[in-house]
Amino acid sequence: MSERVLMKGNEAMAEAAIRAGCRHFFGYPITPQTEVAAYMSKKMPKIGGTYLQAESEIAAINMVLGAASAGVRAMTSSSSPGISLKTEGISYIAGSDLPCLIVNVERGGPGLGGIQPAQSDYWQATRALGHGDFHVLVFAPSTVQEVVDLVFLAYDLAEKYRMPALLLSDGLLGQMMEPVSFPDPVEKFAEKPWAANGHQNKRPHNIINSLYLKPDELERTVVERFARYAEIEAAEQRYQEYLCDDADYIIVAFGATSRVSQSAVDTLRAQGIKAGLLRPVTLWPFPKDAIRAHIPHVKSFLSVEMNMGQMVDDVRLAVEGKVPVEFFGRTGGVIPRPSEVVEAVMKVAGGDR
Amino acid sequence: MATVYKKSALLSDVPLHYCPGCTHGIIHKLVAESLEELDAGGKAVGVAPVGCSVLAYNYFTCDMVEAPHGRAPAIATGLKRALPDGMIFTYQGDGDLAAIGTAETVHAATRGENITVIFVNNAIYGMTGGQMAPTTLPGQVTQTTPYGRDVTTAGFPVRVCEMLSTLSGVAYAERVSVDTVPNIRKAKAAIKKAFETQAAKKGFSIVEVLSTCPTNWGLSPTEALEWLRQNMMPYYPLGVYQDRTANEKGVF
Amino acid sequence: MKDWNFVFAGFGGQGILFAGKVTAYAGMMEDREVSWLPSYGPEMRGGTANCSVCLSSRPIGSPLVLEPNALVVMNNPSYDKFIDTVAPGGVAVIDSALVDRKTGREDITVRYVPATRLAQENGIAKLANLIMLGALWKATGFASAEALQAAIQKVVPPSKQELVELNWKAIRIGAGG
Structure with missing residues (x-):
């Protein structure tokens, strides 16, 4: 663990992601999550990572899809209206069984809403983060230290269960500073034999895909995914x-x-x-x-x-x-x-x- | 006995779902052969679109990712940033690339994203049954322009290579056609050059391939090729629209 | 030690958020639970800025301070907004060089400190915020001198350590020598 420092929730989250092994961040500016992107833009170039300001929230989440397909720890962050735009990509990521970290620093809605803290995306986070039958892991920290700890857990569980994880923060947690210390950087990562990272002529080709035109085939993949969800419901309820x-x-x-x-x-x-x-x-x-x-x-x-x-x-x-x-x-x-x-x-x- | 022709190992042994006379099969072959000749199949990751070529992930034997509609360049960007030495390409139709995915296309290009885009332009939405595409010609009849594309209400077709050639991030942009054997040879050379551009890290490369859709155009395959020559080529002239590959650092 | 719930308020650019940050760091140096929460959004651009700072012996519940037991204000709009929120028995430190009001409240301790003028007179024009912090420290004793000094050391970036001494000078002026 590192020495205790006073840090904003948003910045601590970005630092935690880096220590958890994230080297690919794709984002788009929106209040009140902007510090996450700003922190990444400062740090990533110095550690050989990617900070990329995408042309849209939609592009950002699809860049995450691409990077996650290659097997790396990828991340995007946004706030409520931006998350709505990302839901298309999140559905595809879930349907393609890809792990990644998505952050929502919530603000008030609907529509453009406001920029002050809110929790009005609970339904969206837990029920409707895109079309189709699927869940994402949803973590709700309440302190800056917990923001940090849950970033690590979110990546681990996302990879364990091969699904996207959402960290649901809000304007208050994102903007406030509290003392925080960081776990040691992650150095060993899970094997990802499913990744589309170039087969080097050593294995059959991997396909990252969410399309199943035959109903019974699609049903089977969804039912298999829900069996995994049942395991998660039994093992991962945290409070x-x-x-x-x-x-x-x-x-x-x-x-x-x-x-x-x-x-x-x-x-x-x-x-x-x-x-x-x-x-x-x-x-x-x-x-x-x-x-x-x-x-x-x-x-x-x-x-x-x-x-x-x-x-x-x-x-x-x-x-x-x-x-x-x-x-x-x-x-x-x-x-x-x-x-x-x-x-x-x-x-x-x-x-x- | 001497081998005079061999199917590329980058193409899988499955029946293609494309309609008779469709030129997607030819373009797949050119992509596969180019990758193979560059010995890039092992490090290649292709991105399939939504549209007629959605199942391309089954046809290429390199690693493949299937994208949401229009987002292939964003996904290719994520892949390329994670795999800087990979050979990353998208294979997209006109609706995917020039309508719903315009932003992703333009911004990948202007970033000089070091990816290769294979853009198949057949002036129509094929998979959904023949609706107006962003590249449908003025006056062209489709399911959703039953009286012909009226530019006063439906606007004008997008010339993708011309548009992208104005961007500083584009290292190589060429429009080709697969209507004749000589043109197919030129198309192959262009596709290979696009991949070489990427391998040399010179910036964004795109090859626009004029293609036919006999089924939705309501023509026989040979009539369709003739229609392409008579109608598409004048509006979409073949040629190189941007070439910064001679610069040592490409676009950068 | 007593639990403190502070509000620091003034114009954007006066260093109000920085003063709050030093306070939070001082609490952290004493291993207390601390939080710092800024106002954010367009109101900060040229308008008012404020932050809530809590120092506590127990985990901090709501970090948003609605009834401060100590208030620092450096402009009229902030004075108008916050003076009535100070908890009875609390402290208000007012930059009398910029705030032209006087409160009639007799249930709180009020210190009028012409911090902005004092800063100019002492050639540290940008450090009125820390003169105010010094006055707050004097009035409340929210942390030890060692903790406050260590906090300044922490908050000033390593590349600008020559400012540590000036910051401490400002605090001493505010604390009355």
Whole structure:
């Protein structure tokens, strides 16, 4: 591990990617992720890597597709409207079973929306990152240190399962500075016998492809992929709990809102209300087992998000109607105040008080 | 017995899906032979488009990647940056390259991206059944220009080599045709030169190949070749539009 | 040690974000949990700039400071925006060379420091931000002198180490010698 330094989330993410072995970054300028690209443009030429400012988000994600096809650790980063443009390429990457790292430093939407922090791309990240039957791994860090740690994990799991990984950050995490230290650089990489990197006349040709014109053939590849997804759902649900064991009310929140919610939990506990926080670290696979484990003792769950209520769907699917699941959120780039979250829990507690 | 002809090892032994009389088969052969003659098959990675040649990944025996519609030059860029000594080429039709993929084409060219683009121009969307392409000629009848392409509403055809030749990143741009044996020989020389340009790291190279689509043009194969000569060649003159390969550093 | 939630606010170009960064680094030097969060977007281009800085003995929840227990302001718009947000019992340090208002609040400690004028008089015109930081340090004692000195050392790029001494001079002026 390196010495602790104070770094912006976006810059720490870029440095982490480099240490994780990324030497091919393709991007397009958009607020509030620009520091990722700026950092890459400064560092990559000095270490023999590629920083390429593409003509569009669409081109950038397809450059990632090309580099990932060759077997290297490739990356692109953007913010919400840019991610919409990338979804075509992400679908092809998923359909071609390629690993890569995609970053969304979320801002408010829909449309051009705003540039302040938001979490309104939850549905897009977990449900609709392109057309077709597929998932991507979705990681939601809540501190700058976790941004760094999850970049390494995202690359490892993307390669292990041969699928794209999305790091879902937001304007708050991207812009803020916190102390961070970096793991040692990755030096050994997984073998990629499937890569289209020139067969040197030593093996049959590799084809990176997502086209299957025969329905039964396409069905078979998709079903095989979903068998892999089932393995991931069993093995890779990640989350963190704060004072959940005896909680009557559990707030479910990820990323920036989990920090606000943690402050709220402290205030609630000081007032004698047994509140806890369950923070999903992976949004896909969603940590539904952890949520289910608390059903016997909680009176209700409260999903706190910077949107109009998106992750709450997953909480409800996990809870299966066994206890109430409520929602509180602010949207449009408004960060909820801890006091608002406290009030929301009070309201849920309602008659019990 | 002396061998007078042998199929390139860069072409696989599978039946091609192309229509009778289509010139894609000839162009595939020229690409394969050029790579083979340059001993580049082992380090070649081809990028197939969306369009009639979408299945090209099955026909070339080098490593292949199938691209989203129009994005082949971006994918080739990613490949080339990861494999600087690889021989990276795209094989694209007119809709793929000059309509939905215009931005990718123009910017790969202006970056001087060290890739080779094989551009097959047959003035129509073949795979979807004969709609207007960016290169459909004025007055040409297609499924979506049933009264002929009216330039007052549908605009003018794109001359790709002429347009790209204005860009500083283009090392070599030539338009060829595969309508006659002599022209096929010239096409082969152009394709080979494009790959040599890439091998020498001189910048972006493109060969535009005028091609036929007898099925969607509604003509017999020989009529189609004649139609190409009568109609396409005047609008899309054959020739070299850019050649910076004599410069030691190419475009850079 | 006491937990501090700071807001630093002023015009873009006054070094307000830098002053916040030195503060966060000083906290880090003492192994405390710290965060620094800037405002961002078009408002920064020639408009107001501000940042939230937290120093805490516990992991920091929301890094966005809404009720600072210490505020540093270097222009009128920032004064108007933030003076009423200071938590009762808190501290406000105001550059009286640029802010022409006086607060009527009696539940907070207010220090009027003509930092921009002092900076010009001392030939360190660009370091009014650190004079303000010195005044804040004096008023709150948010970190030890050693931590603050080490923070400056960290934040000043290696190529400009000759500025370390000037930065420290500015802090001493702000702290009153």
